[in-house]
Amino acid sequence: MKPQCSTIVLFYYCCCTIAVLRLTGAVSQRHEYEQDDAIADVHPCQRECRVDEPPKTCEYHFKVEWYYTMSKACYDCPYNITDCYRPDCVPADGVAKPIIVINRSLPGPSIQVCLGDTVMVDVENAMMEESTSVHWHGHHQRNSPYMDGVPYVTQCPVPPHSSFRYVYVADNEGTHFWHSHSGCQRGDGAFGSFVVRAPKSRDIHRDMYDVDVHIITVTDWLHELGIRKFLAHYHGSGNNKPESILINGRGRYKVFDGGYRTPLAQFNVTRGKRYRFRLINAGFLNCPISMSIDNHTFTMIATDGYNVQPVVVDSFVSYAGERWDFVVEATANVGNYWMRFKGLMDCDERFTKAFEVSILHYDGASDEEPEGIPTYDNTFHSGIQLNALNKGSGLMDTATVSELEDATPPKYDLRLEKKPDVTLFMSYDFYSLDNPHFHKPMLYGFKQVSHKSERVYTPQINKMSFKLPSFPLLSQREMIEPWMSCDHIKKDCSNEFCECTNIIRVPLGSVVELFLIDKGKYKYWKKGETYT
Numbered sequence: 001m002k003p004q005c006s007t008i009v010l011f012y013y014c015c016c017t018i019a020v021l022r023l024t025g026a027v028s029q030r031h032e033y034e035q036d037d038a039i040a041d042v043h044p045c046q047r048e049c050r051v052d053e054p055p056k057t058c059e060y061h062f063k064v065e066w067y068y069t070m071s072k073a074c075y076d077c078p079y080n081i082t083d084c085y086r087p088d089c090v091p092a093d094g095v096a097k098p099i100i101v102i103n104r105s106l107p108g109p110s111i112q113v114c115l116g117d118t119v120m121v122d123v124e125n126a127m128m129e130e131s132t133s134v135h136w137h138g139h140h141q142r143n144s145p146y147m148d149g150v151p152y153v154t155q156c157p158v159p160p161h162s163s164f165r166y167v168y169v170a171d172n173e174g175t176h177f178w179h180s181h182s183g184c185q186r187g188d189g190a191f192g193s194f195v196v197r198a199p200k201s202r203d204i205h206r207d208m209y210d211v212d213v214h215i216i217t218v219t220d221w222l223h224e225l226g227i228r229k230f231l232a233h234y235h236g237s238g239n240n241k242p243e244s245i246l247i248n249g250r251g252r253y254k255v256f257d258g259g260y261r262t263p264l265a266q267f268n269v270t271r272g273k274r275y276r277f278r279l280i281n282a283g284f285l286n287c288p289i290s291m292s293i294d295n296h297t298f299t300m301i302a303t304d305g306y307n308v309q310p311v312v313v314d315s316f317v318s319y320a321g322e323r324w325d326f327v328v329e330a331t332a333n334v335g336n337y338w339m340r341f342k343g344l345m346d347c348d349e350r351f352t353k354a355f356e357v358s359i360l361h362y363d364g365a366s367d368e369e370p371e372g373i374p375t376y377d378n379t380f381h382s383g384i385q386l387n388a389l390n391k392g393s394g395l396m397d398t399a400t401v402s403e404l405e406d407a408t409p410p411k412y413d414l415r416l417e418k419k420p421d422v423t424l425f426m427s428y429d430f431y432s433l434d435n436p437h438f439h440k441p442m443l444y445g446f447k448q449v450s451h452k453s454e455r456v457y458t459p460q461i462n463k464m465s466f467k468l469p470s471f472p473l474l475s476q477r478e479m480i481e482p483w484m485s486c487d488h489i490k491k492d493c494s495n496e497f498c499e500c501t502n503i504i505r506v507p508l509g510s511v512v513e514l515f516l517i518d519k520g521k522y523k524y525w526k527k528g529e530t531y532t
Contacts, residue, residue, distance in 0.1 A: 049114035051199045055169075057118045060109060062102045062134065064180070064190060065126040070096040073104075078260045090189075091262040093244050093356075094254030095223045099189040100127070100180070106249035107217045107282070108178075108192035115173045115198045121166045123158055131157035131182060134166060136194060137321060138176030138305050144168035146475055149181050152468040155475070157182055170196045174305025175278040175323040177217070184226025187284030193217055195278060204407055205301045208310065209276040209327045214267050216279040218318070218341055220287035220354060221246045223253075234438050234456050241346045242287050245356035247339075252356075264369075265358040267339070269330040276301075276327055283320035287347040288389055290317045292381050293360055294337045294370065299327040300386060300404075307407035311399055314383030317344065322387075334362040336370045340379045344389050355379065420513035422506045427517040430457035433497045435465070462486075463493040467501050 045058035069092040070077065077084035077091055084091045088104045102108030113119060125132050135149035147168040151157035158164040173196045180190035193215045200206045220242035222229050232238025244253040252261035269275055281289060292315040300311045302325035310327075318324055336359050343354030353376040359369065372378075388398040434441040435458040439449070449455050458465065464486050471479050482488065486500040506512055 043109075043112070045114070045117055046110075046112040047114065049197045049199045051201060053114075055114065055116040055118065057120060058111070058113050060111060060119075060121045062108065062121055062123045063104075063126050064100065064102055064123060064132050064185075065104070066128065067099050067101045067104055067189075068096065069099055069106075070094065078256055078262045079258070081263060084263050090249065092246060092249060093221060093251030094256065094262040095243075097223055098225055100185045101189045102192065106189050106246075108190065110193045110195070110215060111178065112193075112195045112197070113170050115170060115196055117170050117196075119166070119168055119170050122163055123166065124163045125158045125160050127160050129160055130185070131159050132185060132190070133157050133164075133181045134178055135181035136166075136168075136176060136178050138172075138174060138323065139168070139170070139194070139196070140172050141168060142171065151182055152471070153473050155472050172196065172305060173198045174302065175215075175280065175325055176305060177280045177282060177323070179282060184230060184284070186282065187219075187222065187226040191217070191219070191282045193278070193280055204307055205276075205310070205327075208299065208301060209274045211269075211273055212276040212278075214275055214277045215248075216265075216267075216277060216358075217248050217282055218279065218289055218291075219246050219282040220244075220285050220289070220320075220343065220347060221251065222284075226284065237451065237454055239351070240285055241351040242285050242343070242354050243352050245287075245289060245341050245343055245347075245354050247341060247356055247358040250358070266361050267358065268361050268363065269328070270363045271330050271332075271334055274327055274329045276325060279318060279324045279326070281318040281320055281322045285320075286345050287354060288317050288319045288344040289347075290315055290342045290344060290381055290385070290389075291340065292379075293328065293339045295332045296328055296337065296360070297383075298386075299329075301325050301327060301407075303401065303404065309405040309407050311386065311404065312384075313386040313399060315381040316386035317388055319387075328360075330362065332362070334364045336361050336365050336368070338370045338372070338374050340374055342376060342379050342381075349376070353377075415511050418511050421510035423513045423515070424504065425515045425517060426461050427519050428459065428461050429519040430459050431463065433458045433495075435497050458497065460498075461502070463498060464489075464502050465497070465499040467499045469501050473501075473503070 043058065045056050067090065069090045071090065073086055073088035074091060075083040075086060077089060078094065083089065090099065090101065090104070090106045092106065099106065111119065121134065123132070123134055131151070133149045133151050133155065141148045146154050147166050148154040149166065176194040176196065178192055178194045179186040195215065221244045223243045229238065229240060233240045244251055248265040250263060250265045252264060255261060279291070283289070298313050298316060300308065300313060300316065302308060304323050316324060339358040339360050341356045347354035355376040357374050384397055384399060386399045387401055391398045393400045393403050432446050434445045435456070438456045439446045446455055469484065473480065480503060484501040484503065486502045489498050489500055491498055
């Protein structure tokens with residue numbers, strides 16, 4: 001019999017998330033740290049991909065552990081700015097807090113391989129009491145489903161003080177990312193970039209850019225552990241709003257004595273060259289982020305690993321889990337330019353005004369920052385915006401994802417000509433139920449809580465909450481019992497909380513048609529006006 005995961009499981013119920021730096025004579029030392037880090041981070045598999053080159057086996061070691069921002073490894077950061085670049089120093093936005101990291105870096109190691117390479121990652125769980133797992137977001141895992149990294153679906157979680165080896169072939173190119181798929185660990189820092197490149201001769205956009213080196217990982221950032229934020233929101237009067245944003249793990253929220261701040265992310269370009277940027281939104285909570293670069297535009301060429309016909313825009317919005325590839329032409333005057341990242345929805349002007357900047361630095365420009373003091377309030381996105389919040393197609397100032405055209409249309413699938421064998425409808429919404437995890441009936445049921453801000457709505461699919469089993473469904477499906485199915489629930493789930501392992505059986509080889517229905521309503525607030 002296959003080994004079974006422990007039936008005693010601790011579940012963390014999580015949603016699934018100016019002063020100028022004073023440069024001293026030690027700038028050269030800072031650059032030395034940066035160069036040493038860059039050299040150390042270059043993996044043998046991070047190379048130019050060639051048609052006639054045999055694939056490689058790319059080995060990585062991920063050590064997952066509890067850590068701390070602004071730790072002792074940071075010495076006198078930010079008072080001595082070079083200390084912020086020391087090995088193992090994670091300054092984040094200057095606010096000291098516990099985090100979960102891979103190899104004591106934020107983001108974690110970047111995996112950059114060629115199409116057809118074998119990726120082999122040994123994940124060592126060095127945490128004291130939490131299990132973990134790693135999901136490869138955007139990678140299809142068509143021939144390696146057990147490597148997808150979803151606890152109790154594709155694998156047992158990795159217990160503390162043990163290891164697990166992920167092995168799979170990188171068989172779909174594009175910009176992806178990896179992150180923990182356990183509890184709130186992704187929001188606490190356990191994430192990184194994952195790029196699968198093909199030989200340039202296969203890239204239909206190869207003539208549009210000269211350089212492909214820049215990866216931007218953007219995430220909303222909490223100043224406390226995700227589980228604490230969650231518990232305060234779901235069991236008390238706390239909120240679920242992120243305080244700030246990090247760009248490649250860097251930001252400057254806290255102002256230290258003397259006006260010192262932690263360093264920003266910087267992206268270097270040479271005037272006259274065209275750069276392919278790969279943006280990954282590793283966000284944790286409901287915080288879409290709009291991006292713009294002063295005096296520059298974006299030529300969008302790919303999204304979520306798929307090539308699109310090029311579209312030129314002035315700004316764009318990314319949501320948690322999305323990836324966008326775009327080309328920036330370095331044609332402005334030599335100088336430094338602000339790259340602005342503005343939080344929306346739960347990060348907007350009603351709440352925390354989450355905002356961050358990084359720097360586009362031209363070779364030959366000074367080390368001084370761009371002019372002006374960028375803030376949430378003085379950042380406006382004019383021109384055309386792609387993927388705008390709550391705006392449909394047909395508008396002059398926006399472009400929607402539905403209007404993008406596939407640059408490499410797939411071959412027509414003959415299965416689409418068939419009448420589906422199975423049609424499924426899956427509707428999603430938030431419901432005012434007495435969910436016993438948060439609202440115990442007759443004690444503090446949903447409607448018994450007098451402060452409406454403390455009432456927690458329950459997100460459900462088909463009015464059912466998914467209950468994880470004690471074993472991985474994919475590898476030990478012979479252990480699935482009929483009573484686990486939602487079909488055996490006798491309650492009125494329209495009015496009562498229902499929880500089950502929602503297993504839908506379909507015949508092998510059948511054509512399944514699936515409808516996803518968003519039943520919810522969103523009220524958009526704008527200075528006294530409300531739109532439903």
